[in-house]
Amino acid sequence: MGTNNVEGHIQNALFIISSGTNDLAANYFFSPVRRSQYSVAEYQNFMLQNAKRFVQGLLDLGARKIAIIGLPPIGCSPSLLALNYQHECIETYSIPAKQFNQILQEELKAMQNANPGVLLTYADMYEPLQGIIKNYKESGYVESSRGCCGTKIPETSYLCTHLTPVCPDRSKYIFWDAVHPTERVYQYLFTTLRKSSKGCCGT
Template sequence: MEKACSKQHLLQHLLRLLFYLLIFIPSISKALANPRASNNSAPAVIVFGDSTVDPGNNNYVRTVFKANFAPYGKDFANHVPTGRFSNGRLTPDFIASYIGIKESIPPYLDPTLSIKELMTGVSFASAGSGFDPLTPKVSNVIGIPKQLENFKEYKKRLESAIGTKNTENHINKALFIVSAGTNDFVINYFTLPIRRKTYSVSGYQQFILQTATQFLQDLFEQGARRILFSALPPMGCLPVVITLFSNHAISECGCLDYFSSVGRQFNQLLQNELNLMQIRLATHGVRIHLTDSYSALTDMIQGQGRSAFDEASRGCCGTGYLETSLLCNPKSILCPDASKYVFWDSIHPTEEAYNNVFKSIRPIIDAIIRD
């Protein structure tokens, strides 16, 4: 009798354990697959810059620099081309999801956005933009000063909904992301003759540095306290740069090191400037970090790190050497698996590459958003 009771109790314990496992294992697996930041106090993600962080603002601008058509967005939710210059999500989308705000960052110019969407963050970025005032004029897109004006308008909309003091606190705690500068060098300085007549390479680096740091100062004055600033990528590894400037020496990894070296030099200048700004503004609670997208992309291109890519010299769309925007269209031939490619088109990374960039900067995100 005692043995029978003992077996019955054991069976009950096993059934109870099985029940708990059925309930909790899916949740644990989901948490492991989609890790969330701990001690998160950032209520919003606010983004400025170029096509690397534009989720579709150019859909509302008269410009050829658009990506609101197939095959862009091929691997986005519901396979919708949102205006992102990739097959899927961008780095700010991964960041917003990671800190538990929302799954993707919408464009500010979307007229259907609710106050809730506005409060949790938007992107003011515009593909083709840059810090040099000439850069957005070339493409007829939204310049950085206009993006700042749109942000001021955004603040007024929040103030109307939640009041001035609450808006100030909200902005102080928000995570700001700035990603621009590549177009200033690739589209403007190295491709067009105007700036080269006025500036040497080092002179132009200083010019962009001054406009970038002034923009950061403007953001601070508007309430930004937590800022991630993206470093320039290895520009000499962009397929379009290799195609257009192939007369320059190609390195062992297949890149044009001259162009990448310009980016490296600028990143060091920028890091020095951000260090000084951090010291100067530390008493105001400012946290400014340079995110090293240069090293993250270089590691992917050279086949280093946890994620291996099969192709890094050309994009997935078309030939992969020159196509972007209208040249990457519904008639373009695509690679069989974009996740194996570093680049989606001749300039922009794939969703998988952006995800790798996000993973590489996750420790910085944790540091900047903690209370």
């Protein structure tokens, strides 16, 4: 392809970054070792510095358009609800995610000011997803606290097999498994992102 062509592709490409959910939900809240090493605020800063280094690495490679997706309301995920025997969102888990999103936005603004020739866009997943979950019936869904693939045990990824019960209509569920939203929800989230993020994702 050649160095010049590669650089051109990098400069014209849109990089979409989605990370941090597992870091906070699994690696922190379910890890006594992590919790003994970091307070919530310290771990949020640890995640922020990792995200900052990753974004800076893309900028150093020549990236000019980067969209960073914030954390979802992780206390609403079927996995955490099942493990805590709950049916409604658990704020103890969701609030730290929302706090991280706030400091992430502040850091992105600082990086944007330091790099006027690039576009750094924050993509909010928290509010749109929480809105669907809290008003799921009005949004045309029949279930918000468990995944289409599952038995109330936290199935996800390879744990959803041909032996695992699956709902008859996944479009009526917010979550496909215990962690990941369904295609219908992702389509809604991306449409919301395009409308709210100026200069991003084809707008």
